[in-house]
Amino acid sequence: MSSAARGAGAGGVLAAFLRWREASIILVGVLLTLYFQAANDNFLSSDNLQTLSQFIAASAIIACGEIMLLICGEIDLSAGHVFALSPFLMHFANAAGAPIVPSLLLALVAAAGIGLVNGLITVKLKVPSFVTTLGTLYLLNGFTLTVSHGSPVDTGGSPGFANIMGASGYAEISWAFAIVLVMHFVLRQTRWGLHTIAAGGNLIGAAEAGIDVGRIKIGNFMLTSVLAGFTGIIEAFRIGSTDPLAGGTPIMFLAVAAGVIGGTPLAGGSGTILGGLVGAIVLGVLRDGFTLQGINAFTFDMILGGAILVAMISNIHLGRFGRGRAS
Amino acid sequence: MTTLLRATDITRQFGSVTALDGVSLHLEPGEILGILGDNGAGKSTLMKILTGYQPPSSGQIWIDGAEVALRSVDHARSLGIECVYQDLALVNGLSVTHNLFLNREILRGFPPFMLDNPAMRRRAREILDDIGVNIPSVDLEVERLSGGQRQAIAVARAVGSAARILLLDEPLAAMGARESALIIDLIQRLKGRGDMAIIMIMHNYAQTLEIADRIMLMQHGTVTYEGRAAETSVSELMEIVRRGYRAARSA
Ligand SMILES: Nc1ncnc2c1ncn2[C@@H]1O[C@H](COP(=O)(O)OP(=O)(O)OP(=O)(O)O)[C@@H](O)[C@H]1O
Numbered sequence: 001m002s003s004a005a006r007g008a009g010a011g012g013v014l015a016a017f018l019r020w021r022e023a024s025i026i027l028v029g030v031l032l033t034l035y036f037q038a039a040n041d042n043f044l045s046s047d048n049l050q051t052l053s054q055f056i057a058a059s060a061i062i063a064c065g066e067i068m069l070l071i072c073g074e075i076d077l078s079a080g081h082v083f084a085l086s087p088f089l090m091h092f093a094n095a096a097g098a099p100i101v102p103s104l105l106l107a108l109v110a111a112a113g114i115g116l117v118n119g120l121i122t123v124k125l126k127v128p129s130f131v132t133t134l135g136t137l138y139l140l141n142g143f144t145l146t147v148s149h150g151s152p153v154d155t156g157g158s159p160g161f162a163n164i165m166g167a168s169g170y171a172e173i174s175w176a177f178a179i180v181l182v183m184h185f186v187l188r189q190t191r192w193g194l195h196t197i198a199a200g201g202n203l204i205g206a207a208e209a210g211i212d213v214g215r216i217k218i219g220n221f222m223l224t225s226v227l228a229g230f231t232g233i234i235e236a237f238r239i240g241s242t243d244p245l246a247g248g249t250p251i252m253f254l255a256v257a258a259g260v261i262g263g264t265p266l267a268g269g270s271g272t273i274l275g276g277l278v279g280a281i282v283l284g285v286l287r288d289g290f291t292l293q294g295i296n297a298f299t300f301d302m303i304l305g306g307a308i309l310v311a312m313i314s315n316i317h318l319g320r321f322g323r324g325r326a327s
Numbered sequence: 328m329t330t331l332l333r334a335t336d337i338t339r340q341f342g343s344v345t346a347l348d349g350v351s352l353h354l355e356p357g358e359i360l361g362i363l364g365d366n367g368a369g370k371s372t373l374m375k376i377l378t379g380y381q382p383p384s385s386g387q388i389w390i391d392g393a394e395v396a397l398r399s400v401d402h403a404r405s406l407g408i409e410c411v412y413q414d415l416a417l418v419n420g421l422s423v424t425h426n427l428f429l430n431r432e433i434l435r436g437f438p439p440f441m442l443d444n445p446a447m448r449r450r451a452r453e454i455l456d457d458i459g460v461n462i463p464s465v466d467l468e469v470e471r472l473s474g475g476q477r478q479a480i481a482v483a484r485a486v487g488s489a490a491r492i493l494l495l496d497e498p499l500a501a502m503g504a505r506e507s508a509l510i511i512d513l514i515q516r517l518k519g520r521g522d523m524a525i526i527m528i529m530h531n532y533a534q535t536l537e538i539a540d541r542i543m544l545m546q547h548g549t550v551t552y553e554g555r556a557a558e559t560s561v562s563e564l565m566e567i568v569r570r571g572y573r574a575a576r577s578a
C-alpha cells in the first residue's frame with residue numbers, strides 16, 4: 001500500500017478515498033443530496049425516497065448490461081425496446097393460458113434470443129454494434145406497437161407475486177441492488193469478467209491467448225437483453241399496466257449515461273458496475289430533486305447533458321492521478 | 328528420439344497475397360531453431376499457424392510423429408505449444424498477474440467459476456522471481472511497465488506454462504542490453520531443461536547465430552537457407568539476402 005494510506009489522519013484517508021475509482025462521483029451524489037434536502041425538507045421523506053428508488057432501479061439494472069458491453073467494446077441501443085416488448089410477451093403467454101412464472105421466464109428467453117441475434121450479427125457478420133442494435137431498435141419498436149395495437153394492457157399476476165416483482169415500495173430497488181452485486185462479482189471475480197475486460201482491452205491479444213472473444217461478446221449481448229427485458233417486466237408489475245411506449249431510447253440512454261458518469265469509458269477495456277449504480281443514483285437524485293423543485297424535464301435534459309460532458313472530461317483528465325483499482 | 332514438431336509444405340494465402348509458399352521445418356527436442364528473414368517474409372504467419380491461431384491454406388503438421396490439425400490456440404496449447412506473439416498479446420488495463428494467467432486462470436474449487444486471485448498473485452511472484460524479472464508489483468497494470476518489462480512478462484507467460492514447444496516472435500525487440508541478456512539467459516536455461524524445444528524469430532543475425540542451434544532464412548514465403556548455426560556465417564546469410572533482393576528487383 002502507499003504511504004498515503006499509512007500516513008494517519010484525515011489527509012491520508014481522503015487521499016485513499018480519492019484514489020478509489022468511484023470516489024468523485026459518490027462525492028457529487030452526496031453533495032447533491034445535501035443540496036436538495038436543504039432546498040426541500042421532503043427530499044429525504046420516506047415517500048420521496050421510494051419514488052427516488054424507482055427512478056434509480058430501472059437504469060441501474062440496464063446499466064449493468066450496458067457496462068459489460070461497453071467494457072468489451074460494444075453497445076446495445078435496442079435495450080430500451082426489449083424493455084418494452086418483454087412484458088407484452090409475458091402478457092400474451094399468460095393470456096394464452098400459461099401461468100405467470102413460466103410466462104415471465106418465456107419472455108426472458110425471448111429477450112435472450114434478441115440478444116443472441118444482436119450478438120451474432122455484430123460478431124459473425126461484423127456489423128458494428130451501434131448499427132446492428134440501431135436496426136433491432138426500430139424492428140422491436142415496430143413489432144411491439146403492432147402486437148400491442150399501440151395500447152396498454154393489464155400486467156396480470158396475483159397481487160402477492162406482483163408485490164415481489166416490483167409493485168411493493170422497495171421491491172424494484174431491491175432487485176437492482178441484488179443484480180448490481182451479482183454483476184459486480186461477475187466482473188471482478190470471475191473468468192467471464194476478466195475475459196470481458198481482455199476482449200475490450202486487446203481484442204487480438206485476447207484471441208491470441210485463446211479466448212473465444214466472439215462468445216464473450218455474444219454472451220454479454222444476451223445478458224444485456226435479459227436484464228433489459230427483466231427491468232421492463234418489473235416496471236410493468238410496479239405500474240400494474242404494460243405500456244408499449246414504456247422504456248425505449250430514453251431508458252437505454254439513461255443506463256448508458258449512468259455507466260459513463262460512473263466511470264466506464266466508451267473506449268472499452270475497463271469499467272465499473274458499482275460506478276454504474278452510483279451514476280444511476282446521481283441521475284435519479286438530479287431528476288427527482290429538480291422535479292420536487294418544480295424544474296421541468298427540459299432543464300433536466302440540459303443538466304444531464306452537462307453532467308455527461310463533465311464526467312467524461314474528468315474521467316479522462318483526473319483519472320490520471322492515482323488510478324487505483326477498486327478490486 | 329522422435330521429432331517434436333514437423334511441418335511440411337505449409338502455404339497460406341491472404342486474398343491475392345501469398346504469405347507462405349511451401350515452407351517445411353522440423354524441430355528436435357532440446358533444440359533452438361532461429362528463423363531470420365525480411366519484413367513480410369511470412370515468419371509471423373508461420374508462427375500463428377503453428378499455434379493454431381490461423382489454419383494453413385494447405386500443408387501438414389506433425390507433433391511427436393502424429394499428424395494433427397490444430398483447431399485453436401487452446402488445442403495447440405493442450406499439445407504443449409506455447410507462443411509469445413510479436414505484438415505481445417498483453418491486455419494493458421489488466422494487472423501483471425491477470426496477464427500472466429490470461430485464459431488459464433487459477434480458479435477456486437467453489438464456486439467453480441471464481442478466480443483465485445491470491446493464488447495467482449503468489450504464483451506470478453514465484454514465476455517472475457524464478458526467471459529473474461524485475462517487476463515492482465504483480466498488481467501493476469501492464470500499461471505502466473516499460474517495453475522490456477512487458478516483453479519479459481509475455482515470455483514469462485509462456486514459460487510459466489507446461490509448454491514443450493515454445494515459439495518466440497522477436498523476443499528481443501525493444502529490449503535494452505540488460506533485458507536482452509536476461510531473456511537470452513532464460514532461453515538458454517529453458518533449453519538446458521532438455522525437454523523443451525524453442526523456435527525464435529529474430530532480426531539480428533549475429534545474435535541468432537550465437538543463441539540458436541540451427542538457422543532458417545525465409546524470403547517471400549519460402550525457405551532460402553537452412554543450416555547449423557556453427558556452420559553458418561553472417562556474411563553468407565547477407566549474401567543470400569542480397570541475391571534474393573536483386574532477383575526480386577529485376578523480376
Ligand atoms: N491477416 C492478414 N491479412 C492479410 N495479409 C496478411 C495478414 N497477415 C499477414 N499478411 C501478409 O502476409 C505477409 C507476411 O506477413 P508476416 O507478418 O508473416 O511477416 P513477418 O515475416 O512476420 O514480417 P516482420 O518481420 O515485419 O514481422 C505480409 O505481406 C503481410 O502483409
Ligand SMILES: [Mg+2]
Binds near residue numbers: 370371372413496
Ligand atoms: Mg512478424
